[in-house]
Amino acid sequence: MRKIWVIAVREYLAAVRTKTFVIGLLMMPILMGGSALLQYLFKDMVDVRDKNFVVVDRIGNKGLTDSILQFMDVHNKTLTVDVSTGKQTKPRLVVLAEEPAGTSQDEIDRQRFQLSERVRKGELVGFLEILQNSKSPNQVKLRYQTNRPTFMEFPIIAETTAAEFLRKKTAEKLNIPSESIQALSKPTSLENKGLTNRDEATGAITDSPDQSRFASIIVPMVAMIFMFMLVLMGATPLMQGVVEEKTARIAEVLLGSARPFEIMMGKLLGMVAVTLTVSAVYLSGAIWAAQRFEVAEYITVDFVLWFILFQSLAALMFGSLFIAIGAACTEMRETQNLMWPVMLLACLPMFLIGTVIRDPHGPVVRGFSFFPFATPSLMIGRISAPPGLPLWEPLLAVALVLVTTVFCVYCAGRIFRVGILLQGKGANLKEMFRWVIRG
Amino acid sequence: MITDAVIADRVTKRFGQHVAVNELSLRVPAGVIYGFIGPNGSGKTTTLRMVMRILHPDDGSIQVLGEYHHGAANDRVGYLPEERGLYKTMKVRDLLRFYAALKGSRDSDALIASWLERMGLSDWAMKKVETLSKGMAQKVQFIAAIIAKPELVLLDEPFSGLDPVNAVVLREAILDLKNGGTTVIFSTHDMNVAEKMCDFLFMIHKGVKVLDGTLQSIQEQYGLDTVKVRWDGNGELDRWPGVVKVTDFGQYKELRLERGGDTQKLLQELAARGRVTHFEVAHPTLHDIFVRIAGAAETTHH
Numbered sequence: 001m002r003k004i005w006v007i008a009v010r011e012y013l014a015a016v017r018t019k020t021f022v023i024g025l026l027m028m029p030i031l032m033g034g035s036a037l038l039q040y041l042f043k044d045m046v047d048v049r050d051k052n053f054v055v056v057d058r059i060g061n062k063g064l065t066d067s068i069l070q071f072m073d074v075h076n077k078t079l080t081v082d083v084s085t086g087k088q089t090k091p092r093l094v095v096l097a098e099e100p101a102g103t104s105q106d107e108i109d110r111q112r113f114q115l116s117e118r119v120r121k122g123e124l125v126g127f128l129e130i131l132q133n134s135k136s137p138n139q140v141k142l143r144y145q146t147n148r149p150t151f152m153e154f155p156i157i158a159e160t161t162a163a164e165f166l167r168k169k170t171a172e173k174l175n176i177p178s179e180s181i182q183a184l185s186k187p188t189s190l191e192n193k194g195l196t197n198r199d200e201a202t203g204a205i206t207d208s209p210d211q212s213r214f215a216s217i218i219v220p221m222v223a224m225i226f227m228f229m230l231v232l233m234g235a236t237p238l239m240q241g242v243v244e245e246k247t248a249r250i251a252e253v254l255l256g257s258a259r260p261f262e263i264m265m266g267k268l269l270g271m272v273a274v275t276l277t278v279s280a281v282y283l284s285g286a287i288w289a290a291q292r293f294e295v296a297e298y299i300t301v302d303f304v305l306w307f308i309l310f311q312s313l314a315a316l317m318f319g320s321l322f323i324a325i326g327a328a329c330t331e332m333r334e335t336q337n338l339m340w341p342v343m344l345l346a347c348l349p350m351f352l353i354g355t356v357i358r359d360p361h362g363p364v365v366r367g368f369s370f371f372p373f374a375t376p377s378l379m380i381g382r383i384s385a386p387p388g389l390p391l392w393e394p395l396l397a398v399a400l401v402l403v404t405t406v407f408c409v410y411c412a413g414r415i416f417r418v419g420i421l422l423q424g425k426g427a428n429l430k431e432m433f434r435w436v437i438r439g
Numbered sequence: 440m441i442t443d444a445v446i447a448d449r450v451t452k453r454f455g456q457h458v459a460v461n462e463l464s465l466r467v468p469a470g471v472i473y474g475f476i477g478p479n480g481s482g483k484t485t486t487l488r489m490v491m492r493i494l495h496p497d498d499g500s501i502q503v504l505g506e507y508h509h510g511a512a513n514d515r516v517g518y519l520p521e522e523r524g525l526y527k528t529m530k531v532r533d534l535l536r537f538y539a540a541l542k543g544s545r546d547s548d549a550l551i552a553s554w555l556e557r558m559g560l561s562d563w564a565m566k567k568v569e570t571l572s573k574g575m576a577q578k579v580q581f582i583a584a585i586i587a588k589p590e591l592v593l594l595d596e597p598f599s600g601l602d603p604v605n606a607v608v609l610r611e612a613i614l615d616l617k618n619g620g621t622t623v624i625f626s627t628h629d630m631n632v633a634e635k636m637c638d639f640l641f642m643i644h645k646g647v648k649v650l651d652g653t654l655q656s657i658q659e660q661y662g663l664d665t666v667k668v669r670w671d672g673n674g675e676l677d678r679w680p681g682v683v684k685v686t687d688f689g690q691y692k693e694l695r696l697e698r699g700g701d702t703q704k705l706l707q708e709l710a711a712r713g714r715v716t717h718f719e720v721a722h723p724t725l726h727d728i729f730v731r732i733a734g735a736a737e738t739t740h741h
Contacts, residue, residue: 002543003541006537006540006541007541010537014526014528014529018528248523248524248525248526248527249520249522249523249524250524250525250526251524252488252493252520252522252524253518253520253524253525253538253583254524254541255491255493256491256493256513256516256518256520257513257514257518257538257541257542258541259509421493421494
């Protein structure tokens with residue numbers, strides 16, 4: 001036991017006392033939230049050049065066209081400029097009306113082609129046509145053509161403006177006050193709430209605080225990705241270390257002082273300690289951030305404890321597999337051939353991440369969450385997704401993972417014992433299997 | 440009190456079809472310097488690894504410090520492997536502390552400091568191993584092997600890579616160890632060093648023992664059959680009756696005589712045919728014995 005401790009301490013210090021570790025610690029939030037971070041950093045760098053559009057009224061409703069043009073004018077003056085500084089914050093949507101070229105299909109097509117050419121040249125972003133809706137005579141059809149289908153601000157505003165105008169006109173015609181029209185067009189509103197609780201002590205019945213999408217999406221997703229990255233970040237250097245020790249003949253010196261199993265366990269425990277250190281840093285950061293942004297109730301003590309437990313088991317399980325790979329290889333290049341099955345197992349929860357968010361307790365996710373290699377990540381995703389799980393499920397999963405971990409460590413030990421002195425050519429999966437069986 | 444540090448009894452080790460060590464038996468008395476000599480690929484390193492319990496014999500047994508299997512005794516055995524086995528990014532002092540702790544040695548700082556000073560490495564205590572030269576790394580490796588004050592030390596080619604000055608430092612350290620009661624087994628293919636330092640010699644060739652005993656007893660097996668001569672005469676000495684082989688070293692020639700050859704007669708013959716400025720009757724050197732055996736084995740093999 002003492003030797004395992006001595007080796008574990010050495011491995012731990014060797015890992016954390018490096019620049020790579022500290023940089024990696026800082027890089028992880030950037031890697032995970034990279035795009036969000038970039039967007040935040042660059043949010044002020046918006047393209048504020050004018051965006052030009054054309055409106056063609058083919059139904060002769062001048063009032064409708066004018067309402068769109070007027071609204072755009074107001075929009076440009078008030079919503080695209082910072083009134084205090086006069087600085088342009090968003091691009092202006094500059095709209096001009098164009099007369100329809102004619103009523104025949106040929107003339108219409110030709111006008112559409114000319115306008116399309118102007119879009120291709122970059123003079124316009126798109127053009128809107130106001131048409132008769134032949135299927136539904138009471139509705140107006142708006143037809144928008146563009147080669148930038150992701151920029152929908154103009155057609156959406158135009159549609160809303162047109163709808164509002166037409167509603168008002170109908171109300172006037174039918175002599176209905178405009179408030180009634182509002183009630184007609186949007187008669188319902190939706191409130192999302194949690195469940196109602198009864199306080200055991202006082203008997204008081206209260207509503208839960210409002211549900212936040214944060215809990216059901218962000219926390220499980222971040223937790224799962226974090227677990228995945230932690231395991232990979234810890235296990236890969238472990239494998240590299242074993243290969244290096246073999247090539248540098250350190251393995252031989254170590255074997256002169258400790259048994260192969262002691263060496264392997266020391267390395268594994270050192271690695272688990274490294275991942276726990278990283279976890280501690282990030283969990284503290286997350287808890288601090290959660291408190292600052294007042295979403296602290298989503299990171300409970302239970303969740304933290306489960307996370308630490310599953311993460312340690314994942315580290316042991318995958319760590320032992322990576323050690324086995326390192327022991328079977330004589331140079332780093334060879335590890336790539338053997339790594340793919342383990343990587344596949346590690347990535348499995350990531351393939352299911354969408355399903356975990358959408359349906360955390362559905363049969364697919366539930367089933368896979370008992371598959372030991374996917375358990376740590378999937379279970380933590382399920383635990384953090386409301387409404388949580390009955391206790392027996394994670395407990396059973398832990399038991400299965402423990403058994404699997406012991407099995408993996410045992411097999412890795414047998415592979416390590418033979419492989420660590422291997423020189424020359426690396427072993428393939430078949431040979432490794434033989435080592436496990438026959439030793 | 441153990442009388443023998445190591446007892447190997449008909450040990451065999453195979454790697455696939457290749458038999459690296461074949462029914463090897465040896466006895467290393469406690470407190471001696473025991474030389475393991477033989478060419479590359481002869482089975483020296485394999486045997487040492489079996490003594491260290493890194494490898495296990497396929498047949499036979501090895502008793503080390505009274506134990507037959509890997510046990511507590513392993514902590515009392517130090518090992519210097521043939522190749523450097525040091526963590527490059529560790530500092531020298533931390534590395535030595537690590538290897539000492541692994542063998543169960545606590546509070547080794549004072550001992551580490553004194554060995555570093557003795558080896559001229561005090562200034563390098565806080566430097567990373569990768570900054571050391573080959574010779575310095577070898578010295579650090581040596582300290583790592585003995586830092587836990589082992590009873591038995593195995594040194595595989597300890598002098599390789601050392602310049603003459605460092606070789607002297609190491610030699611003196613080994614002698615000190617022996618004087619302190621430590622048993623030292625060292626393997627080498629430098630016969631010169633082996634001759635001078637070892638109390639006992641064990642020669643291994645193609646996995647089999649070919650010589651075993653003190654230098655004296657080994658040499659006595661061959662008798663005084665070597666003559667070193669400096670002679671200015673002409674003549675193909677190897678055709679002379681009684682002369683088995685002639686080795687020309689430029690400055691002098693070394694003649695091997697038949698068993699029971701008459702050295703006085705040879706001297707007279709030489710003097711009659713030229714000036715003799717040096718005539719020395721000696722035992723064959725270890726190097727010579729080795730070449731004879733290895734050569735003979737090659738011939739038999741073919």
